[in-house]
Amino acid sequence: MAKIGIFVGTMYGNSLLVAEEAEAILRGQGHSATVYEDPELNDWRQYEHDHVLVVTSTTGQGDFPESIAPLFQTIKDQLGYQPGLRYGVIALGDSTYQNFCGAGKRFDALLAEQHAQRVGDVLMIDASEDPEPETVSNPWVEAWGAQLK
Numbered sequence: 211m212a213k214i215g216i217f218v219g220t221m222y223g224n225s226l227l228v229a230e231e232a233e234a235i236l237r238g239q240g241h242s243a244t245v246y247e248d249p250e251l252n253d254w255r256q257y258e259h260d261h262v263l264v265v266t267s268t269t270g271q272g273d274f275p276e277s278i279a280p281l282f283q284t285i286k287d288q289l290g291y292q293p294g295l296r297y298g299v300i301a302l303g304d305s306t307y308q309n310f311c312g313a314g315k316r317f318d319a320l321l322a323e324q325h326a327q328r329v330g331d332v333l334m335i336d337a338s339e340d341p342e343p344e345t346v347s348n349p350w351v352e353a354w355g356a357q358l359k
């Protein structure tokens with residue numbers, strides 16, 4: 211069973227709700243899962259040879275919420291190479307904005323650049339189509355968790 215850190219970037223709590231439901235689903239599958247609401251590099255480092263699930267919305271013009279912006283920047287500045295890390299991304303956004311799911315896409319691009327291995331596709335949830343994001347994320351998380359050992 212896998213050890214999974216769930217790293218959250220949220221403004222109004224939608225991503226946190228998605229993350230908390232993901233935590234419950236993954237635990238139900240027998241994994242160990244922990245949500246980090248104001249994640250720091252030390253939290254991230256515990257998963258160097260395990261799994262992380264990034265759940266982040268996008269604000270401003272393709273920007274990260276304040277809760278996760280410092281983590282993204284420190285990973286970029288201080289890590290560089292993470293070949294032992296396996297990850298997934300759930301990106302919340304709204305397609306009426308220009309940079310749809312921009313923050314989630316940037317996190318995925320950074321981790322790929324640092325040689326982490328993504329499990330599954332990035333899930334993008336469009337608030338203008340799905341006002342209850344957990345109805346989209348829950349089945350995705352079930353499938354994602356089933357792929358982990």
Ligand SMILES: Cc1cc2nc3c(=O)[nH]c(=O)nc-3n(C[C@H](O)[C@H](O)[C@H](O)COP(=O)(O)O)c2cc1C
Pocket residue numbers: 219220221222223224225226266267268269270271272273275302303304305307308309310311312337
């Ligand atoms: C001020 C503001 C700026 C936003 N900018 C973007 C954006 O650039 N791209 C995008 O895809 N969504 C954008 N959104 C939509 C949010 O990402 C979306 O509503 C999301 O579900 C919020 O989740 P949260 O409660 O976890 O922050 C923006 C929303 C607000 C209120």
